[in-house]
Amino acid sequence: MKKINLKVNGVDYSVEIEEDVRLLDVLRNQLRLTGTKEGCGEGECGACTIIMDGVTVNSCMVMAFQAEGKEIITIEGMATKSGLHPIQRAFLEEGAVQCGFCIPGMVLSAKALLDKNLTPNREEIREAISGNLCRCTGYNKIVDAIDKASKYMGKEGDVNGI
Amino acid sequence: MEYKIVGHNILRVDGLAKVTGKATYPEDLYMEGMLYGKTLRSIKTHAYITVDTKEAEKIDGVIKIFTHKDIPHNYYGVLFKDHEVFCSKKVRRIGDPIAFVVAITEKIAEKAIKAITVEYDEIESVFDPVDAMKEDAPLIHDRSNILYHYKLRRGNIEEAFQQCSVIVENQYKTSMVDHAFLQPEAGLAYMEGDTVVVCAATQYPHFDQLEISEALNIPQEKVKIINPAVGGAFGGREDITLQIHLALATWVIGKPVKTVYSREESFVAHSKRHPMIMNYKTGADANGKLLAMEANIIGDTGAYASWAINIMRKAGVHATGPYEIPNVKVDSYAVYTNNPFAGAMRGFGAAQVPIAHEQQMDMLAEKLKIDPITFRLNNCFKLGSTTATGQVLEESVPLIQCIEAVRHKLNSKANDTEGV
Numbered sequence: 001m002k003k004i005n006l007k008v009n010g011v012d013y014s015v016e017i018e019e020d021v022r023l024l025d026v027l028r029n030q031l032r033l034t035g036t037k038e039g040c041g042e043g044e045c046g047a048c049t050i051i052m053d054g055v056t057v058n059s060c061m062v063m064a065f066q067a068e069g070k071e072i073i074t075i076e077g078m079a080t081k082s083g084l085h086p087i088q089r090a091f092l093e094e095g096a097v098q099c100g101f102c103i104p105g106m107v108l109s110a111k112a113l114l115d116k117n118l119t120p121n122r123e124e125i126r127e128a129i130s131g132n133l134c135r136c137t138g139y140n141k142i143v144d145a146i147d148k149a150s151k152y153m154g155k156e157g158d159v160n161g162i
Numbered sequence: 163m164e165y166k167i168v169g170h171n172i173l174r175v176d177g178l179a180k181v182t183g184k185a186t187y188p189e190d191l192y193m194e195g196m197l198y199g200k201t202l203r204s205i206k207t208h209a210y211i212t213v214d215t216k217e218a219e220k221i222d223g224v225i226k227i228f229t230h231k232d233i234p235h236n237y238y239g240v241l242f243k244d245h246e247v248f249c250s251k252k253v254r255r256i257g258d259p260i261a262f263v264v265a266i267t268e269k270i271a272e273k274a275i276k277a278i279t280v281e282y283d284e285i286e287s288v289f290d291p292v293d294a295m296k297e298d299a300p301l302i303h304d305r306s307n308i309l310y311h312y313k314l315r316r317g318n319i320e321e322a323f324q325q326c327s328v329i330v331e332n333q334y335k336t337s338m339v340d341h342a343f344l345q346p347e348a349g350l351a352y353m354e355g356d357t358v359v360v361c362a363a364t365q366y367p368h369f370d371q372l373e374i375s376e377a378l379n380i381p382q383e384k385v386k387i388i389n390p391a392v393g394g395a396f397g398g399r400e401d402i403t404l405q406i407h408l409a410l411a412t413w414v415i416g417k418p419v420k421t422v423y424s425r426e427e428s429f430v431a432h433s434k435r436h437p438m439i440m441n442y443k444t445g446a447d448a449n450g451k452l453l454a455m456e457a458n459i460i461g462d463t464g465a466y467a468s469w470a471i472n473i474m475r476k477a478g479v480h481a482t483g484p485y486e487i488p489n490v491k492v493d494s495y496a497v498y499t500n501n502p503f504a505g506a507m508r509g510f511g512a513a514q515v516p517i518a519h520e521q522q523m524d525m526l527a528e529k530l531k532i533d534p535i536t537f538r539l540n541n542c543f544k545l546g547s548t549t550a551t552g553q554v555l556e557e558s559v560p561l562i563q564c565i566e567a568v569r570h571k572l573n574s575k576a577n578d579t580e581g582v
């Protein structure tokens with residue numbers, strides 16, 4: 001057993017971990033933040049995407065102890081007090097959601113992109129979600145949604161989301 | 163009349179839960195004191211087996227190991243009951259379930275799986291469905307490997323082929339495909355009084371209830387299925403995977419039991435799209451009118467039937483494609499092999515045959531020196547057409563408009579490019 005300290009969605013946690021668990025397991029099984037999904041466990045599908053210190057990572061490929069002292073955002077940290085994050089709103093409105101299993105990862109990849117570039121073109125959007133597989137939508141509506149979100153965020157100046 | 167939904171942009175009912183990460187898939191369920199289940203699966207394609215669980219049972223934290231001895235009625239399946247819940251005498255494919263370990267942690271369950279010994283006494287396997295159809299092929303089940311033959315006959319193809327000025331004859335093969343839905347199979351079962359509750363992402367909850375009650379030999383009212391959010395399915399969740407295992411374990415032990423498949427286990431556990439071998443002969447007259455078609459289609463259903471009969475019938479019914487052909491002979495077959503089993507997948511047998519019939523159309527058009535779009539327009543279904551199965555199409559058949567629209571787009575695209 002080992003103790004790690006990390007900040008998730010603005011909240012400080014101190015967790016006892018087995019040394020061989022992944023960050024994904026800590027988030028899901030210990031913090032019960034089950035919005036982060038496991039689709040492959042091998043870094044291929046992006047369903048487990050989270051933002052760690054500003055960059056997206058596959059939480060199935062990060063050992064829990066590597067998250068010591070890090071600041072993490074999961075899908076549960078996306079909605080603001082006043083409601084949905086503009087990215088979430090755009091996904092809903094554009095019909096970008098089907099089974100939903102890829103969506104938490106997609107939304108976080110979109111956030112990481114838009115936090116750095118508020119006016120991405122469609123190529124850049126596709127590039128930003130290239131590590132996230134979706135088996136349902138065919139991606140076009142997801143790209144539409146991220147495009148729409150960039151416009152919302154440009155207008156509202158709501159970049160942080162938390 | 164004002165419609166509330168049709169013609170309006172509406173938000174999907176479960177969309178909000180899904181964009182916020184609150185939607186609950188079966189692996190997101192946790193219960194106090196729940197146990198973990200893991201499946202031991204065959205690593206051979208065709209073999210008699212002897213299973214010894216003694217050593218594994220001694221491991222600290224193992225609650226129980228289930229095998230065929232523990233299941234009252236050891237069979238299930240959507241059409242034929244040709245799957246065993248746990249293989250009793252032999253395995254027929256890689257991935258056949260042999261035992262289900264229930265332990266206090268997932269790690270211990272994994273350790274116990276490794277401690278079970280399975281002796282495989284291998285039998286000859288058959289992987290090519292054409293070989294599997296032969297008289298002397300090894301039998302996968304206790305009956306012929308040919309589990310279904312669909313025949314379609316219309317007119318007289320021998321005479322019609324003699325009148326054809328062009329004939330094209332080819333073989334086409336399609337491959338096995340996995341649905342690869344993004345959420346691997348997972349489930350949680352628990353007791354609610356004397357009722358066993360199974361939460362699992364499924365396409366067929368009412369049928370799961372029936373299959374569990376039959377396998378466990380308990381009344382249907384004592385089985386409840388909860389279908390939480392389903393992370394994609396595409397046909398791949400029509401057959402049972404973990405539902406009976408979880409129900410049995412919870413029914414016997416009395417405690418909640420959870421199972422989550424890895425991606426790898428998901429691949430070996432569920433069905434595939436039927437690979438097909440399609441032999442096609444199609445002929446037309448000098449004016450470009452289709453006169454005759456003969457097709458022989460063999461579908462490899464692997465070790466189990468699943469929906470093979472419906473799928474190979476559908477492939478046969480759709481073999482002509484959307485074209486009027488007065489003389490047709492189709493034979494389609496579903497055949498057992500030792501490959502992964504095939505079942506429902508988007509299109510359900512109608513997705514494979516276009517590879518063949520459309521290529522035939524292109525090649526005939528080329529031989530006739532007719533533009534391939536015009537050739538299709540000359541032969542495609544319209545209002546009043548009769549299909550090869552004798553159905554008269556009396557309702558909307560907008561295929562000509564569709565092809566014209568495509569031609570229009572193609573032409574305007576071509577002009578655009580020229581303009582640049």
Ligand code: FES
Nearest residue numbers: 039041043046060
């Ligand atoms: S679960 Fe981490 S990338 Fe697929």
Ligand code: FES
Nearest residue numbers: 099100134135136
């Ligand atoms: S919505 Fe199903 S995987 Fe993307």
